[in-house]
Amino acid sequence: MRKLREFIIEKLVLLCGLASIFFVVLIFLFLLREGLAVFKTISPSAFLAGKSWYPISEPPQLGILPLILGSLVVTFGAALISIPIGVGCAIYIAEIAPKRLKEILKAGIELLAAIPSVVLGFIGMVTLVPFVKTVFHLPTGLTALSGSIMLAFMAMPTIVSIAEDALYSIPKTYKEGALAMGATHWQAIWRVMLRAASSGILAAIMLGIGRVIGETMAVMMITGNAAVIPHSLFVPVRTLTATIAAEMGEAVIGSEHYFALFAIGIVLFVISFAINVTADLFLHKRQ
Amino acid sequence: MTDKIVTKDLNLWYGGFHALKDVNAAFQVNRITAIIGPSGCGKSTLLRVFNRMNDLIEGVRTGGEALIDGLDILAPDTDLVALRKKVGMVFQRPNPFPLSIYENIVFGVRIRGAKVSRSELDAIVESSLRGVLLWDDLRDMLRSPALRLSLEQRQRLCIARLLAVKPDVLLMDEPCSALDPQATARIEELMRELKHEYTIVIVTHNMQQAARVSDDTGFMLLGELIEFNRTEELFASPRDKRTEDYITGRYG
Ligand SMILES: Nc1ncnc2c1ncn2[C@@H]1O[C@H](COP(=O)(O)OP(=O)(O)O)[C@@H](O)[C@H]1O
Ligand SMILES: [Mg+2]
Numbered sequence: 001m002r003k004l005r006e007f008i009i010e011k012l013v014l015l016c017g018l019a020s021i022f023f024v025v026l027i028f029l030f031l032l033r034e035g036l037a038v039f040k041t042i043s044p045s046a047f048l049a050g051k052s053w054y055p056i057s058e059p060p061q062l063g064i065l066p067l068i069l070g071s072l073v074v075t076f077g078a079a080l081i082s083i084p085i086g087v088g089c090a091i092y093i094a095e096i097a098p099k100r101l102k103e104i105l106k107a108g109i110e111l112l113a114a115i116p117s118v119v120l121g122f123i124g125m126v127t128l129v130p131f132v133k134t135v136f137h138l139p140t141g142l143t144a145l146s147g148s149i150m151l152a153f154m155a156m157p158t159i160v161s162i163a164e165d166a167l168y169s170i171p172k173t174y175k176e177g178a179l180a181m182g183a184t185h186w187q188a189i190w191r192v193m194l195r196a197a198s199s200g201i202l203a204a205i206m207l208g209i210g211r212v213i214g215e216t217m218a219v220m221m222i223t224g225n226a227a228v229i230p231h232s233l234f235v236p237v238r239t240l241t242a243t244i245a246a247e248m249g250e251a252v253i254g255s256e257h258y259f260a261l262f263a264i265g266i267v268l269f270v271i272s273f274a275i276n277v278t279a280d281l282f283l284h285k286r287q
Numbered sequence: 288m289t290d291k292i293v294t295k296d297l298n299l300w301y302g303g304f305h306a307l308k309d310v311n312a313a314f315q316v317n318r319i320t321a322i323i324g325p326s327g328c329g330k331s332t333l334l335r336v337f338n339r340m341n342d343l344i345e346g347v348r349t350g351g352e353a354l355i356d357g358l359d360i361l362a363p364d365t366d367l368v369a370l371r372k373k374v375g376m377v378f379q380r381p382n383p384f385p386l387s388i389y390e391n392i393v394f395g396v397r398i399r400g401a402k403v404s405r406s407e408l409d410a411i412v413e414s415s416l417r418g419v420l421l422w423d424d425l426r427d428m429l430r431s432p433a434l435r436l437s438l439e440q441r442q443r444l445c446i447a448r449l450l451a452v453k454p455d456v457l458l459m460d461e462p463c464s465a466l467d468p469q470a471t472a473r474i475e476e477l478m479r480e481l482k483h484e485y486t487i488v489i490v491t492h493n494m495q496q497a498a499r500v501s502d503d504t505g506f507m508l509l510g511e512l513i514e515f516n517r518t519e520e521l522f523a524s525p526r527d528k529r530t531e532d533y534i535t536g537r538y539g
Contacts, residue, residue, distance in 0.1 A: 171382070173378060174382060176340070176343070176378065179340070179371070180340055180376040181372075181395045182371035184398075187398045191384075191397070195385055195386060
């Protein structure tokens with residue numbers, strides 16, 4: 001009886017595991033089938049390097065370079081903001097903050113991670129966008145910079161918690177050794193502990209950035225969505241994700257536009273996958 | 288003979304736990320002093336008084352005095368950075384930094400912040416590695432990670448990185464407990480060489496090691512320094528019954 005129950009449970013779990021793999025493969029195949037179809041009418045290089053995205057003109061122009069650059073600019077800005085602040089915050093929590101403050105900060109970070117991105121986007125729209133507009137004297141606050149700041153908030157919880165964990169789990173003997181040699185606390189952190197935790201911290205950064213690249217709602221709400229090649233952080237941009245989200249509803253199924261949106265999905269998939277694999281490599285190096 | 292470290296009625300508490308009780312001892316220049324005793328008797332605690340590493344532990348209080356070169360290092364205004372430059376420590380588990388061999392050795396020089404030229408650093412690396420008899424083995428791999436070395440080499444490297452900043456005192460907390468007998472013998476040999484330039488205090492729970500390597504020995508039990516004497520005398524004719532019981536193996 002007991003044996004039978006064990007057997008059934010075991011097989012059920014196996015089934016669930018197989019099902020999830022099966023669905024992932026299915027989704028991927030679907031994505032490939034719909035996405036690769038666009039290359040019947042446009043070459044991959046014209047698609048990736050084309051400078052104009054006018055999907056509903058006649059004939060449609062399907063160059064996604066502005067969108068790729070839009071994603072990169074926003075992500076780059078977000079990285080520029082979130083990496084120093086996130087790593088600094090992790091150092092503060094792991095090494096400097098008194099016990100009580102540490103708990104409060106950790107709870108705060110978790111709370112930040114729990115805010116739905118659409119809510120963050122909404123808050124950004126009513127506070128951050130006008131702020132960026134007035135501070136930098138811009139015609140509009142709907143810019144890559146606004147998106148970067150918003151996304152930095154989303155990357156931060158991932159970066160802080162994983163980097164803090166990395167710092168916390170390096171052997172205490174490194175710190176002891178450094179202090180015993182007469183290093184100040186800060187020297188011990190800077191010269192020894194950050195090095196020791198470097199692969200974990202890099203993984204934290206990659207995972208934080210990975211989260212940012214795939215983010216859709218908030219960027220769509222506050223980056224202005226202009227599909228032009230950005231030359232700075234202070235102009236409206238349109239990201240890969242926002243393009244799919246905004247246009248999928250109106251694209252005619254089976255049209256070139258429709259296939260192109262799936263092809264954008266493939267590009268996103270490849271980027272995210274590459275980032276996650278890199279992060280994984282760093283994490284494994286740590287062990 | 289000159290006293291380097293002197294303790295006067297030294298007491299230490301971990302919160303409510305009385306870990307060192309009225310310890311009075313004198314550690315002399317150019318001699319190796321061993322501290323022996325069963326596990327948990329306070330050997331490491333005593334050693335960590337001398338470079339104030341106990342400060343890292345919350346709730347530690349001290350009483351009495353610990354004088355190094357006549358100055359009470361327990362005084363609140365002691366410059367810990369200067370103290371730890373003068374009093375280096377070798378740990379039980381070799382703990383080189385996750386940096387290159389070269390960077391491990393110049394670490395102490397770099398954190399002092401003084402501008403030191405490249406050739407001076409190179410010279411320091413060479414002389415420190417020669418000091419621990421590693422130069423010939425490692426001269427061609429100074430840029431490789433220190434964590435690739437064997438345990439014995441790591442422990443030697445940890446000694447070398449202390450020599451690089453020329454301390455007066457070397458504190459060694461069971462420096463051979465992670466090593467095999469041959470490596471242990473070689474480290475002991477190294478200690479005998481080093482004692483001509485340093486004051487060495489070694490903690491060990493291995494009585495044979497204390498007998499082999501040290502000039503003076505202190506025996507501790509439950510936070511008290513029971514007996515402190517020339518090593519030969521302490522082992523040949525212990526004055527205290529408890530010392531005798533310990534060295535004849537009646538404690539474990
Ligand atoms: N951080 C600490 N907090 C509380 N008690 C401690 C701490 N470190 C050591 N002790 C206690 O102090 C006593 C002496 O410890 P230690 O000096 O490490 O002994 P030994 O090195 O002789 O084995 C032990 O009973 C140990 O439990
Ligand atoms: Mg100990």
